[in-house]
Amino acid sequence: MDPQTQNTSLQRLQNVENRVVKVLELAGGVMEELASPSGPKKEFVNSHCREFMQSMKDIQVTLREEIKSACEYRPFEKCDYNARIANEICFQKLEYVLTQLEDLKQTADRYPSSD
Amino acid sequence: MDSDMEISLDRLPIKRLESIEENGAERFPSDVDYDDKRVSLIRRIDFAWALEEEDELKKKKQKKSSKDSVEQWKWKGMVENLQLAHQELTVIIDLIDTVQANDAVTVAGMTRPKPMPNEILSDLAVSTATKLQGYRNLGNYFKQSAKALEQKINREARFYGALIRLQRNWKVKRQRMLASNASNEGFTIDLSDSSLYDPTSGFRPSTLSTIRVDHDSAGMLAINVPQDSWYSLRFGYVGLNPIGNSNESDEHIDSTTGHDIPGTSEKLSASDDKYVKETHSLLREVHKSIFAEQLFDMLNREAFNEGVGFNISGLRENFMEMSIGQGASLFVSLHPSGKNPSIKKSESATLLIESSGRVEPAEGGDYRLKKLGFPNRTSYEIYLQQIFHEHAFGKAKDQLKSKSIRASNQTEKDSNSGLLDHFCLSLTHRIFSNRVLVHLESVVCKVPYLHLISHPTWNSRTSSWTVFMTVPPSIIPQGRSETQSPDGKRNLKTQFRTKVVVKDDCISVEAECTPNVVGLLKSSSCNLFSINKYECDVADLPVMILQQVASQIVCWLLEEARTVGTKASREFLSLSLEIVEGERVSLVAHVNPEDAKGCISWWLVMENGCTEEREGVSESRKLLGHLSLDVLYSVLMDLINLCGTGRNALERL
Numbered sequence: 072m073d074p075q076t077q078n079t080s081l082q083r084l085q086n087v088e089n090r091v092v093k094v095l096e097l098a099g100g101v102m103e104e105l106a107s108p109s110g111p112k113k114e115f116v117n118s119h120c121r122e123f124m125q126s127m128k129d130i131q132v133t134l135r136e137e138i139k140s141a142c143e144y145r146p147f148e149k150c151d152y153n154a155r156i157a158n159e160i161c162f163q164k165l166e167y168v169l170t171q172l173e174d175l176k177q178t179a180d181r182y183p184s185s186d
Numbered sequence: 187m188d189s190d191m192e193i194s195l196d197r198l199p200i201k202r203l204e205s206i207e208e209n210g211a212e213r214f215p216s217d218v219d220y221d222d223k224r225v226s227l228i229r230r231i232d233f234a235w236a237l238e239e240e241d242e243l244k245k246k247k248q249k250k251s252s253k254d255s256v257e258q259w260k261w262k263g264m265v266e267n268l269q270l271a272h273q274e275l276t277v278i279i280d281l282i283d284t285v286q287a288n289d290a291v292t293v294a295g296m297t298r299p300k301p302m303p304n305e306i307l308s309d310l311a312v313s314t315a316t317k318l319q320g321y322r323n324l325g326n327y328f329k330q331s332a333k334a335l336e337q338k339i340n341r342e343a344r345f346y347g348a349l350i351r352l353q354r355n356w357k358v359k360r361q362r363m364l365a366s367n368a369s370n371e372g373f374t375i376d377l378s379d380s381s382l383y384d385p386t387s388g389f390r391p392s393t394l395s396t397i398r399v400d401h402d403s404a405g406m407l408a409i410n411v412p413q414d415s416w417y418s419l420r421f422g423y424v425g426l427n428p429i430g431n432s433n434e435s436d437e438h439i440d441s442t443t444g445h446d447i448p449g450t451s452e453k454l455s456a457s458d459d460k461y462v463k464e465t466h467s468l469l470r471e472v473h474k475s476i477f478a479e480q481l482f483d484m485l486n487r488e489a490f491n492e493g494v495g496f497n498i499s500g501l502r503e504n505f506m507e508m509s510i511g512q513g514a515s516l517f518v519s520l521h522p523s524g525k526n527p528s529i530k531k532s533e534s535a536t537l538l539i540e541s542s543g544r545v546e547p548a549e550g551g552d553y554r555l556k557k558l559g560f561p562n563r564t565s566y567e568i569y570l571q572q573i574f575h576e577h578a579f580g581k582a583k584d585q586l587k588s589k590s591i592r593a594s595n596q597t598e599k600d601s602n603s604g605l606l607d608h609f610c611l612s613l614t615h616r617i618f619s620n621r622v623l624v625h626l627e628s629v630v631c632k633v634p635y636l637h638l639i640s641h642p643t644w645n646s647r648t649s650s651w652t653v654f655m656t657v658p659p660s661i662i663p664q665g666r667s668e669t670q671s672p673d674g675k676r677n678l679k680t681q682f683r684t685k686v687v688v689k690d691d692c693i694s695v696e697a698e699c700t701p702n703v704v705g706l707l708k709s710s711s712c713n714l715f716s717i718n719k720y721e722c723d724v725a726d727l728p729v730m731i732l733q734q735v736a737s738q739i740v741c742w743l744l745e746e747a748r749t750v751g752t753k754a755s756r757e758f759l760s761l762s763l764e765i766v767e768g769e770r771v772s773l774v775a776h777v778n779p780e781d782a783k784g785c786i787s788w789w790l791v792m793e794n795g796c797t798e799e800r801e802g803v804s805e806s807r808k809l810l811g812h813l814s815l816d817v818l819y820s821v822l823m824d825l826i827n828l829c830g831t832g833r834n835a836l837e838r839l
Contacts, residue, residue: 081350088339095332102325106318124208150357152377156477156575159470163568170564 080137087133090126097123236278243275341405348407348462349373349399356469358399373399375409377473394472394479406458409465416475417504417520419482421567423560424507424515475523481574482520485606493607495614511614511691512621514560518570559620566613569646573605611690612646619649619688622724626651626686629728632785635815636735653684653731657742658816660749679745682738684731693727695720697734728779733759736775736786739815743773743822752826760791761822765829769793773810773821784812788821 101119105111204213247268301309349358357376378395394416402408482504489498489506499515500507509515623640630638630653641650657680685696696719722730740761747754747763754763760774774789781787792806813821 079350081346085339085343085346088335088343092332092336092339095328095335099325099328099332102321102328106321106325120210124210128208152473155473159474159477160568160571160575163564163571167562167564167568 080140083133084137087130087137090130094123094126094130097126236282240275240279243271344405344458345401345407348458348465351462352407352465352469355466375399375469377469377476394476397469397472406461407465409468411468411472416472416523417478417482418475418523419478419567419571420517420519420521421570422517422563424517426560427517427563471523477571477575478520481571482518484574485518488604488606491604491607493604493610495607495610508610510610512559512617514558514614514617516610516613559617559624561613561616561620566616569612570609573609577605608647615647615649615688615690618691618724622649622686622688622693622727623651625724625727626653626731629653629731629779629785632782633732633735634784647690649688651686653686653735655682655735655738655815656680657682657739658819660746679742682735682742684734684738686727686731693722693724695722695727695730695734698738728785729777732777732779732785736777739786739818740773740775743818746819746822747826750826752829762793763825763829771825771828773818773825781812787811788813788818790821 375397496508504520507517630636639652760772762770762772770793772791788810790808
């Protein structure tokens with residue numbers, strides 16, 4: 072994702088998804104730590120659990136925000152198809168003018184310059 | 187008995203978590219009460235094993251009794267054991283009988299025997315081991331889920347990322363009904379402009395207006411548009427442009443904007459960015475095609491209206507042919523803009539063979555187009571799209587705006603009823619005005635002191651040019667001439683203009699400083715600032731222009747002569763000076779548009795007022811030839827000098 076789309080709704084929702092993945096990984100890590108033959112390290116489990124709970128909180132907050140803002144989304148409000156066709160016509164005009172200019176240039180080049 | 191002993195472990199009591207608080211505190215459901223526990227314990231009593239054991243023991247006894255007779259001494263200890271077991275069994279059988287008789291048993295409190303420390307330890311060890319195994323499995327499960335979810339997220343991020351980028355430019359809709367199979371989420375891209383589909387406008391929605399969005403095998407977004415299913419509009423002249431085939435310039439355009447629908451293999455390598463761009467331009471192509479179809483549809487409907495500017499001569503699917511004024515006939519067609527290069531090549535090849543008899547090679551065609559005065563077909567193809575877009579499609583968008591425009595521009599309003607008619611009339615006008623321009627150019631080229639200016643009129647059915655001429659400055663100094671005209675206004679013009687305006691197929695000529703129609707032959711003077719207007723047809727135009735110019739020159743010379751105080755008079759294209767009483771000398775212009783050298787030639791004519799004999803008149807004419815303005819001026823000055831010297835000088839001529 073390029074930086075300009077960093078703040079789109081899609082990007083935020085994708086972050087939530089990535090965080091869910093992270094949460095699962097954390098849970099897996101904690102479980103493995105608990106099952107480790109040398110015994111679980113308290114700090115490790117603590118920090119992971121804290122991170123887990125923090126992620127959960129973030130996910131919840133983001134989702135709530137997104138659900139709220141989803142109501143404001145009106146995709147077909149500004150349909151510019153008509154204007155787009157006008158643009159296409161202008162594009163054709165430009166292309167045509169370019170060919171004409173090219174012709175002019177060729178004609179001009181056929182004569183020796185007066186300088 | 188020891189060897190047969192089985193160890194059966196109770197499963198660990200399952201204590202399910204009810205919830206975990208944010209600080210990690212776990213909350214369990216409350217413990218079950220004593221009665222529930224007791225009932226569940228009773229339910230766990232299973233005597234099936236006891237019955238089986240009993241049967242086996244009976245069999246064993248029978249076998250063993252036969253054996254015991256042979257080797258009694260060996261099994262003595264065992265027999266005692268068996269007897270003990272028998273006693274225990276009878277106790278159990280008694281219990282069973284009691285149970286059978288009562289149908290229910292009440293267990294009045296059962297205290298578990300206090301486990302030995304080593305038993306507790308082993309219990310703990312086992313349950314801990316199981317628990318650890320459970321943790322490990324859970325850990326693996328979580329990690330696998332994380333991995334699988336991550337993959338899914340990445341796939342979807344690609345798809346939705348692409349979709350959302352397309353959504354910035356196109357209407358993306360979702361229909362849940364379509365979301366049946368796995369490869370389709372039910373997304374469609376709507377290319378129709380809903381504002382145009384009101385029932386009164388009568389547009390039919392194109393088949394292309396809804397495009398389905400699918401996932402491809404790599405999870406990427408894929409739109410499915412059948413190849414060769416879109417069209418572009420073609421406009422051309424019958425017999426001069428190949429019908430239904432793109433010419434070279436169009437192929438060039440295709441190669442720049444064209445693209446393939448990328449295959450699966452390509453797509454994997456192509457970056458998403460590039461792919462989205464390709465999809466975007468594909469949609470753009472389709473959108474243009476929809477416009478072309480709508481435009482053609484409208485043209486068809488217009489074709490049935492009465493129009494003064496066109497006459498439909500051929501109509502078939504996706505093709506119409508009509509004849510317009512000025513001997514031109516044109517076609518408009520919807521032509522499939524195939525993107526498949528191989529098909530295209532063969533198509534163009536066959537068309538080339540097919541049309542070789544009719545269509546001239548490009549250069550020859552261009553030359554012929556120019557000769558006939560037909561404007562470039564590309565520009566009119568664009569114009570056709572433009573007027574229809576502005577008036578038919580723009581109307582729906584901003585009714586108010588177009589109303590005000592139409593109110594301010596009367597011609598627009600008139601033409602709005604028949605856009606096709608207006609288009610054909612515009613084209614006819616352009617062809618006509620090109621021919622007018624050819625005439626004007628030929629005249630201006632031949633007369634060295636004439637210049638031609640083309641004016642923009644901002645109206646497709648009006649053209650305008652000015653032929654202008656700059657006369658050399660007077661040799662009489664400015665100051666002196668000012669003393670002669672006491673109003674302080676210098677009445678000598680240095681530039682003379684003739685304006686040619688063509689509206690539809692009417693030419694009108696407005697010339698400065700030329701006699702008006704009524705006084706054309708009579709007037710002996712001229713007003714330098716008067717403007718007169720004439721109408722003429724294209725054949726008369728060169729003569730007309732030359733006469734106006736010659737008249738302007740005469741007018742200029744007359745003014746110059748008067749400035750120096752000489753008596754002079756003009757008669758249409760001649761300037762007369764009275765040299766002596768009854769003797770006049772005239773400069774007469776003769777115009778001939780066919781004359782390749784200069785078109786305007788000058789004669790010197792001497793008239794004797796007393797003698798009206800025809801021989802005398804014929805002898806006194808002298809051709810001066812094509813004179814430049816400077817030479818003409820000096821001739822005039824010579825003649826004015828003559829006036830001063832009188833009859834002797836005249837005779838010298």
